[in-house]
Amino acid sequence: MIRFEHVTKRYPDGTVAVDDLSLEVPRGGITVLVGPSGCGKTTTLRMVNRMVEPTEGRITIDDDDITARPAAELRRSIGYVIQHAGLFPHRTVLANVTTVPRLLGWDRPRARTAAMEAIEKVGLTADQARRYPAQLSGGQQQRVGVARALASGPDLVLMDEPFSAVDPLVRADLQQEVRRLQRDLGITVVLVTHDIDEALTLGDSVAVMRQGGHLAQFATPADLLAEPADDFVASFVGKDRGYRALGFADVRVTPRAERSVQVGEQVRAGSGWVLVTDGSGMPLGWVDGTGWGGPVREDRLHRLGAVAGPDDSARALLDAALSSPSGRGVVMADGRVVGTVTPEDVLDALARRPDADRVGQGGDAS
Numbered sequence: 001m002i003r004f005e006h007v008t009k010r011y012p013d014g015t016v017a018v019d020d021l022s023l024e025v026p027r028g029g030i031t032v033l034v035g036p037s038g039c040g041k042t043t044t045l046r047m048v049n050r051m052v053e054p055t056e057g058r059i060t061i062d063d064d065d066i067t068a069r070p071a072a073e074l075r076r077s078i079g080y081v082i083q084h085a086g087l088f089p090h091r092t093v094l095a096n097v098t099t100v101p102r103l104l105g106w107d108r109p110r111a112r113t114a115a116m117e118a119i120e121k122v123g124l125t126a127d128q129a130r131r132y133p134a135q136l137s138g139g140q141q142q143r144v145g146v147a148r149a150l151a152s153g154p155d156l157v158l159m160d161e162p163f164s165a166v167d168p169l170v171r172a173d174l175q176q177e178v179r180r181l182q183r184d185l186g187i188t189v190v191l192v193t194h195d196i197d198e199a200l201t202l203g204d205s206v207a208v209m210r211q212g213g214h215l216a217q218f219a220t221p222a223d224l225l226a227e228p229a230d231d232f233v234a235s236f237v238g239k240d241r242g243y244r245a246l247g248f249a250d251v252r253v254t255p256r257a258e259r260s261v262q263v264g265e266q267v268r269a270g271s272g273w274v275l276v277t278d279g280s281g282m283p284l285g286w287v288d289g290t291g292w293g294g295p296v297r298e299d300r301l302h303r304l305g306a307v308a309g310p311d312d313s314a315r316a317l318l319d320a321a322l323s324s325p326s327g328r329g330v331v332m333a334d335g336r337v338v339g340t341v342t343p344e345d346v347l348d349a350l351a352r353r354p355d356a357d358r359v360g361q362g363g364d365a366s
């Protein structure tokens with residue numbers, strides 16, 4: 001249905017976010033783009049609705065080149081869900097969900113009916129539809145984000161880390177809900193996540209990406225586990241390490257000391273990724289001091305990724321490391337940064353455990 005033909009995206013500063021991607025996303029089902037932070041997942045997703053334009057190559061949907069239609073029109077025909085729901089805070093839930101149908105020129109009663117149907121489909125009530133986003137929980141807000149994407153009845157819905165800002169129990173509920181909606185409505189979903197477990201749980205097909213915007217492997221979850229294309233995929237999928245078992249694995253990982261700066265302080269060019277905290281040691285995000293130097297401003301901040309506690313499971317620690325743009329996951333205790341961990345730190349700690357063999361039984365360990 002969506003075909004990427006030798007697609008490359010080079011940002012004006014020279015960053016190659018996606019490198020010569022060729023990929024065919026099948027119609028129907030859920031296709032997941034997964035990989036560590038910065039590997040080009042979001043850029044790939046945003047090229048589908050032309051929020052980002054490729055530098056080279058071609059993207060087609062049902063054999064039509066997407067550049068043949070005006071970008072705004074294309075965008076309205078495709079559902080889009082983002083991490084923090086992205087709702088308008090001063091509009092009610094109903095008004096938020098009515099947005100796209102109204103932009104499509106539907107009259108008010110038709111748009112309202114479609115919006116109420118979408119709100120019900122995601123499991124929210126008429127009473128909740130009258131509230132403002134801030135009066136709902138994070139998980140409910142995320143449902144509103146899904147309802148808004150579905151209201152105009154698109155065939156295709158793009159989701160960018162839709163569940164990563166909600167707690168794990170709510171996340172599992174939302175995952176099931178999206179799976180159910182996809183089946184009931186017969187739509188095509190393309191979903192971005194850094195969480196390999198989410199990818200394996202939800203994806204009918206999974207594209208594993210690696211740094212530099214390379215596609216490492218595109219396969220079903222079963223094939224990824226059984227026949228990873230290379231060492232990168234094998235370690236990312238955790239074939240030999242039983243990723244699913246990590247949630248239960250009790251490891252001690254000593255965080256590495258992490259230098260941090262505050263907003264307004266100088267970062268030297270060439271210092272790599274630098275953590276930014278506020279005056280009390282609360283982490284705010286990362287700045288990329290690879291090719292840039294200067295005083296840290298808030299608009300330079302990249303997002304933090306997931307944060308783990310020192311006693312969290314191996315899964316939570318690995319999640320923090322994989323979702324961090326620096327590749328170093330932030331570990332916090334008592335509201336302050338105590339250090340960072342890399343994926344290798346977590347995997348090494350697992351390998352050193354006395355019962356490491358038991359965890360090393362691959363996908364069967366779930």
Ligand SMILES: Nc1ncnc2c1ncn2[C@@H]1O[C@H](COP(=O)(O)OP(=O)(O)OP(=O)(O)O)[C@@H](O)[C@H]1O
Nearest residue numbers: 011013015017036037038039040041042043044325
């Ligand atoms: N507007 C931009 N200008 C310059 N570089 C960018 C821009 N947007 C993204 N990048 C860079 O392109 C690369 C890929 O970014 P992208 O957001 O697509 O990755 P990702 O895999 O979705 O990561 P994350 O989960 O952290 O968002 C990164 O190195 C990122 O810093």
